[in-house]
Amino acid sequence: MPRLSIPRLIGSDYLAFSVVLYPLVLWAICIILGILDVGRAGGSLELSSITVSLGYIALVITVICLPLLGWRFYKLHSILKDGVEVPGKIKAISFTRDRGIVAYTYKYQGKTYQTRATLHKTSLTRRLQPEARTVLIVSKSDPRRAFIRDLYTTPSSG
Numbered sequence: 153m154p155r156l157s158i159p160r161l162i163g164s165d166y167l168a169f170s171v172v173l174y175p176l177v178l179w180a181i182c183i184i185l186g187i188l189d190v191g192r193a194g195g196s197l198e199l200s201s202i203t204v205s206l207g208y209i210a211l212v213i214t215v216i217c218l219p220l221l222g223w224r225f226y227k228l229h230s231i232l233k234d235g236v237e238v239p240g241k242i243k244a245i246s247f248t249r250d251r252g253i254v255a256y257t258y259k260y261q262g263k264t265y266q267t268r269a270t271l272h273k274t275s276l277t278r279r280l281q282p283e284a285r286t287v288l289i290v291s292k293s294d295p296r297r298a299f300i301r302d303l304y305t306t307p308s309s310g
Contacts, residue, residue: 154289154305156229160276164303166251168224169272171217178210228304231291236260237301240288245280247273254280258288260295267298276303 162168185203199207240258243266254277255268271277280286280300289305291297 154232154301156225156232156304157306158225160304160306161225161228162221163274164271164277165224165228166270166272168221171220171224175210175214175217178206178213182206182210228299231297231299232289232305234291234293235289235298236292238288238290238298240286240298240300242280242282242284242286244282247271247278249273252277254300256286256288256298256300258290258298260290263295265290265295265298267296269299269303271303 162172182203185206186199189199189203190197238258238260240256243255243257245254246252250273252271252273253268254271255266257264257266259265287301288298289301
């Protein structure tokens with residue numbers, strides 16, 4: 153059984169990528185400003201009000217984003233835990249800058265479904281092509297929920 157991969161989730165899934173990127177960028181800016189403040193103050197730990205404010209903003213954004221990442225992981229993990237592998241077909245894929253949308257269709261228990269996902273543009277997601285066959289993980293309890301196995305799980309060994 154494949155396992156959900158956090159690096160693949162963050163790399164492929166646009167929401168997961170965003171909720172990791174935003175806090176990291178804010179904290180990096182805050183650290184750089186803090187270093188500059190300490191340099192200007194001759195080595196004392198006097199931080200400007202802008203640096204302190206940005207630190208609070210970074211903290212709030214982190215507190216919001218980490219649960220969103222956990223929710224996204226939990227959502228995909230629950231599909232994987234409850235799911236079954238089925239063949240699917242990429243119907244369409246398009247990217248605008250670093251964000252993309254992929255639509256795919258599949259059959260489960262005699263019924264055809266179509267769903268889509270918002271992706272982050274990476275070497276892995278750029279390999280997806282319209283009309284290509286793929287393997288999906290489909291939730292048995294809610295077959296409308298499915299994801300492309302190879303974008304979110306560790307590669308199978310063997």
